[in-house]
Amino acid sequence: MYQKQATKSKLIGSLYLTIAASIWGGMFVVVKVVVPSVSPFLLVWSRYVIAIVALVLLGLQQHINWHVAKKDWPLLISIGIIGQLASIVFQETGTMLANAQIGSIITATTPAFMTLFAAWLLKERLTFTRVLAVTCATIGVILAGGGLHVHAHQTLGVISLTIAALTWALMSVLLKKVPARYSALQVTTIGTLVVLIGLTPVILIGYHAFNWAIMLTPKVGGGILYLGIISTAVAFVLWNKGLQLLQASQSGLFFFFQPLVGSLLGWLVLGEALHISFVFGCLLIFIGVILTLRN
Template sequence: MSTQAQRTTSGQITLVVEIGLLLLLSLIWGSSFTLIKVAVPTIPPFTMVAVRVTIAAMLLLLLAIAQGHALPRQRSVWAAFFVQGLLQSALPFTLISWGEVSIPSGLAGVLNATPPMFVLAIAMSTGRARQTVTRWKIIGVALGLAGVAVTMGLDALSGIGSAAPLAQAAVLGASLCYALAPMWGQRFSKLPAIVTAAGAMSCAAIPMVPAALILERPWTLAPTSQAVAAVIVLAIVCTALAMVIYFRLIRTLGPLGTTSGSYLRAGFAVALGTAWLGERFTLSSMAGMALILAGVVAITMPPSARTSRGN
């Protein structure tokens, strides 16, 4: 086998590995919506997130040390970790957990499939994507926005003070955080993924622990065993393990490629919510979900795939 052929084969294997990791991350984060729905009735949002990020931070720090990595000492790096922790964990976890008090986990998962649209919109507004904006991407953004509007319902504006529209808006706010997080996270490309994950998660715990203690007094709670188990799985699998995969994918696939897994995550969230929680959706919700997923696919589909479909 020639050197060029070996390089091509190696590149193909690497791509398969990265896509496999993206699928795994989508499954892990898709299941998090179901786990949050199980936990939130007896463990309120701030407490749930505080426990989740604290356990994950401890595991990631221990793993980084065990692998022989030294944590950065520069204040500027830790300031950047703090922003990353807010964008990737503290804010979106809290917004989603609060939102799922009032809406189904599957709906939350679909509304949270919108980060690629935010990534594209931000890139367009900052001038970073002017040469890569295509007709399909514009169509994708339009479809996604229409899907959000249909999913939230035509009466959302009239009922803006009620729980459901605000809950849906909170989940969309989490999507914006998830769009900004990989863009910010690119600055850590020279650090090992485990170090970045440990630093960012540790910083996420800093505001969440006192917020939970002050606002929800967790020592007064009486969580069910299922809720406790759900939070433990959220911390170990959906946060600690997921963050290591996530920061690797930022380096290998980039922000848009990494966030493209959000529509796969949405599919897993809907399937798990239906199978485990018996969730049902209205016709408008299903139509909105379909529009959102179609929009994300249009934005993230490689140009070669569009060309082949047109032939």
């Protein structure tokens, strides 16, 4: 009975993580369309304003208990600063300076970092199968994106995206330290509030430098609504719920669905090149996911 329940939890967690990562894959294309018109800081702030409204309404509808013990605040605030503030700002800045495919490929190094952080902070076993799974899937990501071809003017973008991958991996592992009494919705809402508190002073200082009128145009406004409701509120809750059901080192492998969707949509929507190696890369990624689920 226990084994059956564990398998069911693993499958449900896998589904949550797959959907969340796929949503974020599509986010790279939306950001690439919206960012040239909107400052990365304003874009992040706007999407979190929308997300906090959606999260609070959902929390009220589900009668969430918002109480947080004093000793747990440092951890929850750290998660918000590291993963939902620093990581997202660096990610969107990096995408602006590089392109959607490079963005999805670089940030897909996150699972490797998650495996290392999990071994260090959570004492999860660094087994041969897990290392093989991450290595296999990482090679698959590079192949799926046609190789990592970086031009000199994209160097800062690559650096920003690497920092985004590191901070996101650390945040995902720290989430495993959050007591089970806090729901994924509650943790996500607190992290979102932390982002707004951190970014609002920056927005107020640069208020006159931002092009607020463009936020009301259908393309930019629609993109920000998508980023706020789907890519932030929905995807973060799904990711956090998935992390609660799997080990951190296992969860990271599902992040590879992000570059698959990002590369595919980058080709379909933005006209970015998609090489034949995409098929072989996809195969390696799926092999890596299967290996980690069987472990």
